[in-house]
Amino acid sequence: MIEVRNLTKIFNRGKFNETAAVVDVSLKVKDRSIVALTGPSGCGKTTLLSMIGLILTPTSGEILYDGENVLLASDFWRTMFRRQSFGFIFQHINLLPQYTTLENILLPLYSSDVDPWEYEGKAREWLSRLGIADRAEHLVEQLSGGEQQRAAFVRALIKDPKYVFADEPTVFVDEETSRIIYKVFSSLRDSGKTVLLSTHDPELMKIADETYRFCKGRLV
Ligand SMILES: Nc1ncnc2c1ncn2[C@@H]1O[C@H](COP(=O)(O)OP(=O)(O)OP(=O)(O)O)[C@@H](O)[C@H]1O
Ligand SMILES: [Mg+2]
Numbered sequence: 357m358i359e360v361r362n363l364t365k366i367f368n369r370g371k372f373n374e375t376a377a378v379v380d381v382s383l384k385v386k387d388r389s390i391v392a393l394t395g396p397s398g399c400g401k402t403t404l405l406s407m408i409g410l411i412l413t414p415t416s417g418e419i420l421y422d423g424e425n426v427l428l429a430s431d432f433w434r435t436m437f438r439r440q441s442f443g444f445i446f447q448h449i450n451l452l453p454q455y456t457t458l459e460n461i462l463l464p465l466y467s468s469d470v471d472p473w474e475y476e477g478k479a480r481e482w483l484s485r486l487g488i489a490d491r492a493e494h495l496v497e498q499l500s501g502g503e504q505q506r507a508a509f510v511r512a513l514i515k516d517p518k519y520v521f522a523d524e525p526t527v528f529v530d531e532e533t534s535r536i537i538y539k540v541f542s543s544l545r546d547s548g549k550t551v552l553l554s555t556h557d558p559e560l561m562k563i564a565d566e567t568y569r570f571c572k573g574r575l576v
Contacts, residue, residue, distance in 0.1 A: 358385040358408060358519070358550070363417035365403050365573075377403040379573040381417075385566075390541055390551040392561050395570035401554035402523050404570075405446075408552060409521045410438050439468060443517035445508055445525050453497035457483070460496055461511045468515065475514055482510040486536055502529040509540065520544060522553040526560055538563050 365378040378400040385391045385408075393401045406412035408419060410426065418425050426434060451460045461479045465472035483489045486506040491499055499507065505528055512520065520541075526534040534557065541551050542563055553560070561567050569576050 357387055357420075357422060358552070359418075359420040359423075360384070360404075360408060361418040361420070363404070363407060363419065364415045365400070365407060365412070366415045369415070376573050378407070378414075381570075381573075381575050383568055383575065385550060385552055387550055388545055388548055389565040390545050390553070390563060392564035392567040393552070393554040393570060394556060394561060394567055395576075398572075399570040400573040401570060402446075403573075405521055405523055405552065405554055409442055409444060409519075410434050411444075440515075441518045443512035443515070443520045445505075445512045445520070445522040447523055447527075451496045451504055451507060451511070454495065456493050456495055457488070457499065457503075457507045457510075458492045460507060461514055464511065465514070470515075479510060479514055482513060483507075486510065486540070487533075502533050505529050506533065506536075509537070513540075513544075518549060520549055520551045520553075522551065524554055524556070526555065526557045534559065 360381060360383050363378055363381045364376070367375045367377055381404060393404060395401060403412065407414045414427070419427055426437065429437075455463065458476070458479060462472035462475055465475060480489060480492060483492055486509060488503050488506050491503055491507070496504060496507065505525070526537055529537065538560060544551055555561065
């Protein structure tokens with residue numbers, strides 16, 4: 357279970373452009389569930405996801421994973437935890453355009469203690485589940501936006517992370533791909549994973565166990 361307590365993020369504190377992106381947010385994310393964050397553009401969804409995913413440090417508040425306040429742990433511990441347990445599908449974490457789809461999926465595994473090529477079979481399996489098996493050897497710069505989004509999915513899921521973070525995962529894809537993505541999230545939940553996502557997509561909210569709505573950084 358993830359528990360967020362009184363989380364706040366203020367950008368550019370004390371300056372003319374100070375922005376309270378997330379204000380005093382408390383929420384819980386149960387294991388084996390899909391939780392959606394929604395609300396108008398600029399309401400703080402990406403900021404909140406980034407903090408819970410431990411890639412952005414909060415201004416104040418607590419984030420507990422299974423009861424442990426991970427903000428009190430060392431940077432090293434957090435990095436290891438993130439590497440072992442998290443998968444990110446974020447638009448700003450881009451694929452490398454000059455590498456193939458398969459290389460994009462496997463190369464990040466060099467940072468873990470595994471031989472990336474041991475994961476080749478699994479990568480191809482995922483690619484075919486997502487309908488882009490025939491794009492494995494193509495350069496990413498030659499893929500469509502929706503194909504790149506699916507490649508990013510495989511890259512995030514290849515190591516079977518317990519927690520999956522997805523920032524507007526269906527925003528650039530067609531209806532058919534969206535349906536594939538709903539199925540992927542549902543099957544992740546069925547296999548014991550926890551999915552935390554942000555979205556404006558009402559169909560995606562339908563498969564969520566819980567939806568939290570935000571306005572100007574606050575939970576409403
Ligand atoms: N690095 C940053 N520095 C300064 N301000 C930021 C930064 N990142 C986000 N903000 C501001 O914080 C607020 C929340 O941004 P955030 O990206 O979390 O919104 P969002 O809900 O994800 O919006 P969208 O639906 O458009 O993706 C916005 O007002 C934004 O301008
Ligand atoms: Mg956003």
